[in-house]
Amino acid sequence: MFSSQELVALRSFLAVYRSGGVTRAAEQLQTSQPTISHHLRLAEAVAGRPLFTRSGRGIAPTEAGHALAADIAGVFDQLDTVIDARRDSASYAVPLALGSTPGQLDQLVGPLLAPLVAEGMTLQLRIGVSPELVAALLTDELDLAVVTKIEGAPRIQLHLRHWFDEDFVLVGPADEPDYDPESQRRFVGFSQEMPMARRYFRSCWGITPPAPAVTIADMRSVVTLVETGLLSVVPGFMARPAIAAGRIRVLHTPASPVLNPNYLACVRGRQNRPHIAAALERLLDGAPTGS
Numbered sequence: 001m002f003s004s005q006e007l008v009a010l011r012s013f014l015a016v017y018r019s020g021g022v023t024r025a026a027e028q029l030q031t032s033q034p035t036i037s038h039h040l041r042l043a044e045a046v047a048g049r050p051l052f053t054r055s056g057r058g059i060a061p062t063e064a065g066h067a068l069a070a071d072i073a074g075v076f077d078q079l080d081t082v083i084d085a086r087r088d089s090a091s092y093a094v095p096l097a098l099g100s101t102p103g104q105l106d107q108l109v110g111p112l113l114a115p116l117v118a119e120g121m122t123l124q125l126r127i128g129v130s131p132e133l134v135a136a137l138l139t140d141e142l143d144l145a146v147v148t149k150i151e152g153a154p155r156i157q158l159h160l161r162h163w164f165d166e167d168f169v170l171v172g173p174a175d176e177p178d179y180d181p182e183s184q185r186r187f188v189g190f191s192q193e194m195p196m197a198r199r200y201f202r203s204c205w206g207i208t209p210p211a212p213a214v215t216i217a218d219m220r221s222v223v224t225l226v227e228t229g230l231l232s233v234v235p236g237f238m239a240r241p242a243i244a245a246g247r248i249r250v251l252h253t254p255a256s257p258v259l260n261p262n263y264l265a266c267v268r269g270r271q272n273r274p275h276i277a278a279a280l281e282r283l284l285d286g287a288p289t290g291s
Contacts, residue, residue: 012039197233
């Protein structure tokens, strides 16, 4: 049986393992870096072998570190769930800080979580792009985030659930003919880089898209500007209301859909906290289909 000091040391080890460093673990556990370092030495004494090695400016887990984390993570996560449930007499006593891109927030996240708000949940919403939202999760500014770009994200620190695959569509005004990549048409984009159009054009024709004539960092406004005569590549769920109303149309159908996975992310180990678990369940149950 572990002593209380050894249990504290193992919790500190798990925080370092998941956060990727002593400094961040100390911040999360609200203690000092020397204390965390002392706990790591004690955890290594318990394990009987080194748990981390130096890697550049930081540290990296050894095979023994990976094995120990796998053995103890579930136990500590379950303990945290029990403590959180007892600390909060109501499941929604703690506000949920959630981040998302603008389109998903107003068309998907907001409507899906509205019943939880009616039940008493308090939402603190934040708009951003995926790298910003992942960084906010890791600094405890957010509890949950919708992200679409996870390449390079520290997956060891995150609990990720695939939500849905959004399709990219090339759209233009309702009276616009089908798109010819050799034509000289003017585009509107979310940014100068137009990542959605870049991916669509590379996938469909192996070329880069035309430079945008107009940029605006709001996807709803991009769709509105398409109605005025510009072209764009946008997520299908953002365009479908205007398509159904006959204001814009799809100008090209790719041989294979150009898909962009959406994920729900939180810090690993916190997915069972009542307010986070309730939001995850509601969002997963309401995942768009046919996108």
